[in-house]
Amino acid sequence: MEVPAPQPVLSPLTTASLFLVLTVDPGGEPVVRELLADLAGLQRSVGFGHPDGRLSVVAGIGSACWDRLVDGPRPAGLHPFRELQGARHRAPATPGDLLLHIRAARQDLCFSLGSEIMSRLRGAVAVADEVTGFTYLDQRDLLGFVDGTENPVGRAAAEAVLIGAEDPDFAGGAYVIVQKYLHDLDAWNRLPVEQQERIVGRRKLTNVEIDSPGSHVELNTITGPDGRERQILRDNMPFGSPGSGEFGTYFIGYARTPEVTEEMLRHMFLGDGPVSHDRILDFSTAVTGTLFFVPSADLLEDLGAEEDAGTGEAGSLGIGDLRSS
Template sequence: MPSDEDPTLSEPQPVLSPLTTAALFLVLTVDPGGEPVVRELLADLAGLQRSVGFGHPQGRLSVVAGIGSEAWDRLVDGPRPAELHPFEELRGARHHAPATPGDLLFHIRAGRQDLCFALGSEIMNRLRGAVSVADEVTGFSYLDMRDLLGFVDGTENPVGRAAAAAVLIGDEDPEFAGGSYVIVQKYLHDLDAWNRLTVEQQEQIIGRSKLTNVEIDAPGSHVELNTITGPDGAERKILRDNMPFGSPGSGQFGTYYIGYARTPSVTEEMLRHMFLGDGPFSHDRILDFSTAVTGTLFFVPPAAFLEDLADQDEQTASAAAQGSLGIGDLKHR
C-alpha cells in the first residue's frame, strides 16, 4: 500500500494538501490543434504556481491538474493509466448523473480567493485560443466547514498515511505510481424546498446531527449509502475536497463535488448507490434536493510526468527535422 512516506512512489501532485477556504475549479476542453500549447502549460504548471504564490507563503496556494480519457491519447504519447475511462452516466428511477465534456481539470486551492484568481488567470492566459471552458466554479468555505445545506462536509476524509493509501496509485500500475483519479460533479440545491424540512428530517436524510456533526441511526441516509466496504469488510475511503458555491442575486446555490481516489471504482460505487439505490433504498434522498448537472473523470499524473510532457513536442520536432534533412540529402546525391 502506498503512503505519504513511501520512497517507491513518484512525487504526486498536491492532492493531499490540507483543505483550504477558497478554490477555483476549471474544466476545459482542448481545441483541435491546441495540444502543444496544453502540453507546454502542463509542463510549466508547478513553476507557474510557485511564481504566483512565492510572495504569499501563508496563502497555501496549490494546483492539481487532471487529464480526461478522450484527451489522453491526444496529449500523451505512451501508455494509458489502467483505469482511465469516461465518466459513467447513471440513470436511476428518479435521478440522473450526467456525463459532461472535460479534457482538463485545474483544481486551484488557497487560503485567499485572490490567489486562486491570480493563478487561474495566468493558466487561462497561457491556454487562450487552445482550449474552451466547459465549466468554471469559484468555491468558498462556508461558516464552520459546512455546505449550503447546513451540514459539515468532509468529516470522513482519511488523513496521513491512510489518505495516501486511499488516494495514490502504487505498484498495481507502476508506470503511473503516485498518480490518482478524480471525479468532479456540480450539484445545484433547491434550498427553498430543503429549508421547509424540519431539522430532524434533514438529519435523517444526511445521517448526522446538524448541530454536533455526530453520526446518527438513519437507514438509507447519505452517510450510509456512501459507506463502501471491500471484500475484507474494511471501509474503502476517498478524499473529498467539496466546496460550496453560489450567487445570491441569481438564486443559484450548490456544492462542487470533487473526490480523489486510488481507483475510480470506489467513487463510482458510491455514486451508483446514490443514483441507482442499494438494497431497499431506491436512491439517496439528498438527490431530491440536489441535482447533478455535470460529471467528469480525470487522471492526475505524478508531478514529474507533467514536467516531461513538453519533451514530446521537442522530440517530435527533432524527428521531423531529421526526416527533412534526410530527404534533402537524398536530393543532393
C-alpha cells in the same frame, strides 16, 4: 523503483478554490502540454510572495484527451464518466479534457493563478465549466451540514488516493471525479431539522453520526471484500450567487481507483437494496459529471519535453520517453 512525486492532491483543505474544466481544441495539444509541464513553476511564481496563502494546483487529464497528449499505455482505470440513470434522478456525463483544481487560503490567489493559466491556454482550449468555491461558516455546505468529516488523513489518505505497484507506469498518480450539484434550498429549508438529519445521517448542530437507514452517510460507506471501509479524499466546496438564486456544492473526490467513487454514486442514484436512491438528491441536482486521471508531478513536468526539444511536431510524448528523461 523510485516512487514518482505526486501532485499536491493531499494538501490540507483550504478556504478558497477555483475549478476549471476545459476541452482541448484540435491543434491545441502542444500548448496544453507546455502549460502542464510548467504548471508547478507557474504556481510557485504566483504564490512566492504569499507563503501563508497555501496556493496549490492539481491538473487532471480526461479519457478522450489522454491519447492526444501522451503516447503509449493508458492508466488502467481511465475511462469516460459513466452516466447513471436512476428511477428518479440522473448523474449526467459532461465534456471535460482537463481539470485544474486551484486552491488557496485566499480567493485572490486562486484568481491570479487561474488568470495566468488561462492566458497561456487562450486559443487552445474552451471552458466547459468554471466554479469559484468558498468555505461556508464552520466547514458546512449550503444545506447546513459539515462536509468532509470522513476524509482520511496521513498515511491512510495516501493509501486511499495514490496509485502504487498495481499500475507501476502511473505510480504516484490518482483519479478524480467532479460533479456540480445545484440545491433547491427553499424546499430543503422547509423540512424540519430532524428530517434533514435523517436524510443526511448526522446531527446538524454537532455533526455526530446517527443511525438512519438509507441515509446519505450510509449509502456512501463502501466496504471491500475484507470488510474494511474503502475511502476517497473529498475537497467539496460550496458555491453560489444570491442574486441569481443559484446555490450548490462542487463535489470533487480523489481516489486510487475510480471504482470506489463510482460505487458510491451508484448507491446514491440507483439505490442499494430496499433504498431506491439517496434522498438528498430530491433537493440536489447533478448537472455535470467528469472523470480525470491525475498524473504524478514527474510525469506532468515531462509532458513538455518534446516541445522543448524543438521538434515542432504536434504528436504526443511516450511514457517510455518520460521514464528515460
